[in-house]
Amino acid sequence: MSIFRSLKHHNFRLHFTGQAISLIGTWMQRVAISWLVYRLTESAFLLGLVTFLSMIPSLVLSPFAGSFIDRHNKFRIVMVTQVGLMIQAGVLAAMVWLNYYNMIWIAVLSLAQGLINAFDTTARQSLMGDLVDNKEDLPNAIALNSSAFNAARLVGPALAGIILSSFGEDICFLINFLSFIAVICCLSMMKLKLSTPSASGADIWTDLRKGYEYLKESPDLSSLIVMLAASSLLVIPYTTLLPVFAKDVFHGDATTFSWFESAAGLGALGGAIYMAMLRPGKDLVKITVMSSIVFAVALLGLAISSSMFMALLATAATGVGLMIQNSAINTYLQTHASSEMKARTLSYYIMSYQGMLPVGSLVIGYLAHIFGVNMVVFAEGIMGILIVLVFVMHQKGNTHAYWMKILHPMRSKHVE
Template sequence: MKAAPDPTSRLRAMGRAFADRNYRLFFAGQGVSLVGTWMTRLATGWLVYRTGGADAAWLLGAVSFAGLAPTFFLGPLAGVLVDRWNRHTVLIVTQVLSLLQSAALAGVAFAAGPGPGTVWLVAALSVFQGIVNAFDMPARQSLLVEMIARREDLPNAIALNSTLVNGSRLIGPAAAGAVIAAAGEAWCFVIDAVSYLAVVAALVAMRLPKRDRPRTAGSIRAHLIEGMRYAFGFAPIRALLLLLALVSFAAMPYSVLLPVFAAVVLGGGPHTLGLLSAASGVGALTGALYLASRRSVLGLGRVIVIATVALGSGLVAFAQSEAVWLSAGLLVLTGAGMMVQMAAANTLIQTMVDEDKRGRVMGFFGMAFQGAAPFGSLLAGWLAGAFGVQAVVTGSGVIVIGGGLVFATQLPRLRRAARPVYARLGILPEAPDGVSAATEQAHGARA
């Protein structure tokens, strides 16, 4: 009779990346900093809404676009430079620049008065932060590998990172609401600026192994072309990036339309909006914890298909719901689907990519994940004015489901393409025929 799984063993597996001192430092510093980041996101929106006047709704979309679009345009170039530079140094610089940006936002907020002048200053600082983030994402994702001594613990580190992001997503906005009510938006930005000191201190305290970085030959343009050919010439990475871009473009914009659902469709107010946002965050946190509990990449291809279809189905059902608690429950599903799809794709890409091209591939990852979303938000806002928010979110869900099903049809081919890479890296044990049996399943269902 098969023994029941040991819950204690599963809990230990969830935290196995903490065995590395460097990762423990990174996790602790990020835990403090991310709460401040989410406080700034909410405070920025409220400051724009408060000072934007009659154009506040349009300005909210414009400021959001200003903060995210640079990743789309600069992500690939940033990835090239991250591969040429010291990733640890790049990440320290991005954190210091983010600290200065938050301090500048605090100065703007302390002096803020009604009118467009304040909003355009906020937009300009959002563009600056977007440029910083374009470099921060590939540097952060690439450095993660250097923090983890055992490559098989990398999926756990990525999942724990996602858990941290979504845990802070629940704490930060609530804290920001209390601070804004008590003292105003400026103090949220001050707290965020101070919080960056924690992650800078953690990065400085790390003792990373010395890695011989080969001398860079060739121009930036040549390296960009090489990275593009590698990322989009290798079928498994190309398929994961395209699916991620589709989901980001079609599904993420629903969050921009949440205020309309809360007020118009569900007949609620700020508390309803808070409930919907929290429900999505709870789902994302649950999905991240599920991934952290997994011991390997075994079966992640199937997991991506299930998560993508669940996300699309949740969006379609949410668009039709007119009951608050049903809508909140469906957003738990969509939040979990979004997080699992994104983090699982990240895990598979990180375990397959060649080390000397990691920064460039993660630049394309940032372009797909963060860069596609603002364009989808702009389109969704325009279509919502013409056809209504329910029709737009329904269409988004159908597109996501279609993308997931197309990806499912490609899994056998992607599995065959990835098989030699996993066998060469020795990430998973070899099957009797010399092929990694786990890799067989890591990219989809058995044929």
């Protein structure tokens, strides 16, 4: 079974190509804005605040966005949001090029990016099922989409490190602005046959409640979403602190920071390739549990690393665990949610991931300012393990038997 089998579909191939190019620019902008904020302020708290502003709209607006997208043309929404993100990157580039280093405007632009992303991410995720003609290829398409994201996370920060050192943040923002041309061109060449959303007699708040009730009646879906929400609040925000590791713990510069981002991207790319190679029928819940454990243990390793090599190795391992965890949950939701509730289900997934992450980033940034980055990241690793334990206990009343099945799959298979 080919790892690239979903690329045979015309529309997904265009989507993959456009995203692969644009995401490199997106990651360059993420690295550049994080480095810019920390260079100007040297404050872990303000670093967390900018991340908070860029993602908090997902917490507030994602359920609304899911209901809105279920009522409207997903493709048109994606086109509009991509143009909006392009404009946001252009304004950032102009501001830095003019040496207008204003933290208030940086915060406003980060908030604007978050508002657009609340609709863009939900619309693109719910559009995935329409990009492949054979639904058996959907899990592979999701994994390849994640591969493009994480390949960009590998290449983007590496390029950003070079450009930041040689030219400055404004060039990174300009490249991101130009990269959206690829996405818009690819979207324009797609040949989609989207069914017109059925008109709903209920108002949007009623639709929101229906989405909540659907998840409440689907514990297999809701338990994974709650697990991801807890992880996004207490574990995943370690990513906000990578500039602090680079600059304060290992006394590096922008290039050092790009190494950490690239290490995480390399690990995540490996995790995405693993997910793309999975055959249909694999136990995605078991994969979620195991990857979450890898993620948490890797965080403990990062916290106690005494050398740059060990820290980068641990950061790569966090990328593996985080990538597989999120991809497995995403794939499970995409393949198990009903078609009429898919956008609303995915909106709760996005809310639990991108929505809770800014709250966690703000809290983690504040705690790191008080207690130090190593202690806080170590605590995040402990919390990651506890979250997995609670999830397992919720999934199975007989926790011991479930752990034996996970830790000894061959023995379990033999008994069966």
